[in-house]
Amino acid sequence: MEATESYVERLPVPGLAGVVRTVWIQRIGATPHVHRHLPTGGVEIQFPLGGRPRLLGPLTGPAIEVIPAHTTLVGVRFHPGTAPPLPAVLDDLVDQHLSLADLWGHTVDRLVEAMAQATTPERALLYLQAHLLNEFRAADGLDPLVGAAVQALMPWRPLTIDTVATQLALSASQLRRRCLQAVGTTPKVLQRTLRFQGFLALAQAGATPSGHRGLDGTAGLAIDAGYADQAHLSRECLRLTGLTPTQLLGTNLDRCGCEHDHAGSYAPFLARRR
Secondary structure (H helix, E strand, C coil): CCCCCEEEEECCCHHHCCCEEEEEEEECCCCCEEEEECCCCCCEEEEECCCCCEEECCCCCCEEEEECCCCEEEEEEECCCCCCCCCCCHHHCCCCEEEHHHHHCCHHHHHHHHHHCCCCHHHHHHHHHHHHHHHHHCCCCCCHHHHHHHHHCCCCCCCCHHHHHHHCCCCHHHHHHHHHHHCCCCHHHHHHHHHHHHHHHHHHCCCCCCCHHHCCHHHHHHHHHCCCCHHHHHHHHHHHHCCCHHHHHCCCCCCCCCCCCCHHHHHHHHHHHC
């Protein structure tokens, strides 16, 4: 990472706490920045100040982007199954980076005008969240069964997809269909993504492995997150990020390789573990 690039996460405004995982501000310095987007299970709105907002659809693998120098972005990352109101089901938007104007139409023009009045990135982020609050008030609501499925598929709970479907009084095919519509991926892919996010949460927090099976370091955290072993983690890490765990995290387990602080984003995973 170039020293001039910075990334700061924070919790959303209270009215969005149930649907937004984290909000963030990213500043790029004098050189372009190569950014690796990773699957989180949810969608993300990215707004380069002075530019046009984009929607990053649900990811099943890494998406590499070169952000121009002297760019400041604000963004909102949603929980799985809690995307903002969109004129399409989520499985049509998987692994896509789309102009938000193509999805929201003239509503985006009003948002861009409001954001242009912001004197700081912090104020711009507040404007963006205020706009989302209005959008969610006008929405029909979220699928409560998908929300329950997301919670059941979080790490630390080794449930099968069939077990989750049974608990929700759904067939496996019904759960799959509802997840594709509201999350964009199948329950199995979502479970894989959430498990990896759980591992990253442990690593970011500098968690001490539980010592299960007598393992420590990356191997111990892999077991704690629900992987069969370290090799299982390595395969999934390559699938989801294009990198090995060591390449992604660097030599230290208590931070990601780019030294970003993701405490706000990973807090829900750590809370569920406790």
